[in-house]
Amino acid sequence: AQKVTQAQTEISVVEKEDVTLDCVYETRDTTYYLFWYKQPPSGELVFLIRRNSFDEQNEISGRYSWNFQKSTSSFNFTITASQVVDSAVYFCALSEGGNTGFQKLVFGTGTRLLVSP
Amino acid sequence: EPEVTQTPSHQVTQMGQEVILRCVPISNHLYFYWYRQILGQKVEFLVSFYNNEISEKSEIFDDQFSVERPDGSNFTLKIRSTKLEDSAMYFCASSPPVTGFNEKLFFGSGTQLSVL
Numbered sequence: 001a002q003k004v005t006q007a008q009t010e011i012s013v014v015e016k017e018d019v020t021l022d023c024v025y026e027t028r029d030t031t032y033y034l035f036w037y038k039q040p041p042s043g044e045l046v047f048l049i050r051r052n053s054f055d056e057q058n059e060i061s062g063r064y065s066w067n068f069q070k071s072t073s074s075f076n077f078t079i080t081a082s083q084v085v086d087s088a089v090y091f092c093a094l095s096e097g098g099n100t101g102f103q104k105l106v107f108g109t110g111t112r113l114l115v116s117p
Numbered sequence: 118e119p120e121v122t123q124t125p126s127h128q129v130t131q132m133g134q135e136v137i138l139r140c141v142p143i144s145n146h147l148y149f150y151w152y153r154q155i156l157g158q159k160v161e162f163l164v165s166f167y168n169n170e171i172s173e174k175s176e177i178f179d180d181q182f183s184v185e186r187p188d189g190s191n192f193t194l195k196i197r198s199t200k201l202e203d204s205a206m207y208f209c210a211s212s213p214p215v216t217g218f219n220e221k222l223f224f225g226s227g228t229q230l231s232v233l
Contacts, residue, residue, distance in 0.1 A: 035222065043206055045160070045224040091160060095222075102148050103212045103222055104173060107160040 002027050004094050006108035013082050013115055021077045021111045023092030029053075034068065034075040035093040035105065045091070051075065082115045089113070119143040123209050123225035130199055130232055138194045138228045142211030149192045151184065152208040152224070153177065160208065166192065199232045206230075 003026040013019045025034065036048040049059060051068055059066045063080045079086055089112045093105040122141040130136050142149050151163040164174040166184050183195045192211075196203055209225040 037224075043229065044226040045208060047221050047223055050222060093160075102165065102167070102172070103210075104150070104162055104165055105152070105160075105222075106162070109159045 002094050002096055002106045004092050004106055004108035006090075006092055006111050008111045009109075010112040010114065013113070015083060015115055015117050016081050017115075018078060018080050019082050019113065019115075021079075021090050021092075021113070023075045023077065023108060025073050025075065025092070025094045027094060027096055029096040031096070033095045033103065035091075035095070036066065036075075036077050037091045037093065039089040039091060039110070041088070048077075048090075079113075082113075084115050084117055087113055087115045119223070121209055121211055121223050121225035123207075123228050125228060126226065127229045128231070130230070132201060132232055133198050136196050136199055136230065138196075138207050138209075138230070140192045140194070140209030140225055141190050142192055142209065143213075143223070144190070145213060146211035147214045148172075148212045149184075149186070150210040150212075151194045152210065154206045154208065154227075155202075156205070163194075163207075196230075199230075201232050204230055204232045 005024045008022055011019055032053045034051045038046040038048055049066055056068050065078045067076045089110045091110045092108045095103045095105050124139045128136055149166040152160050153163050154160045162175050164178045164184055165172045181197045185193050206227045206229050208227045212222060
């Protein structure tokens with residue numbers, strides 16, 4: 001069965017600090033997808049990244065970077081030089097299956113990030 | 118950027134009343150989904166819909182829930198007789214018939230349902 005664990009319930013940092021949000025997943029499939037979403041106080045789910053299981057290259061997008069390690073079943077997310085606007089709940093999610101369009105996501109419990117000025 | 122549209126953004130209803138939540142998925146997508154998030158909790162899968170029928174549903178999706186694609190653009194979630202515990206944010210999502218390796222998956226902005 002699929003499972004996503006985000007062990008950090010809440011993290012507090014001061015602006016400009018770097019912060020890493022952990023995500024550990026469980027799946028029996030060899031083909032799967034991993035996601036990160038940001039949920040600001042307004043409530044919507046903002047897509048950040050989707051990574052397939054065959055692509056272990058790390059990804060960098062501006063201040064955001066993701067580290068995918070199949071050996072440890074982890075897909076961690078780092079924010080460099082955090083800003084107050086990064087304050088949100090961040091969800092990691094997993095979807096099993098091939099490249100068909102069907103994408104049923106299993107979410108972790110989320111990590112609340114508080115960035116203070 | 119294409120988007121999934123949900124209406125209304127907020128819905129308040131009395132216990133026992135029927136509610137319909139509406140979604141307009143991205144136009145060339147064929148898979149449609151509803152998810153639910155009770156306040157302060159994680160997002161949970163409710164149901165997926167493909168080729169005019171339910172393709173998968175969770176334990177949460179009981180007989181009080183139904184989904185429909187009444188025309189070529191809308192996708193609705195109906196709760197027949199709402200309960201207090203149905204109060205949650207409901208998210209709609211859609212995906213195309215075949216996805217690229219790292220294609221984005223967008224959710225609508227959600228409908229906050231409050232059952233009084």
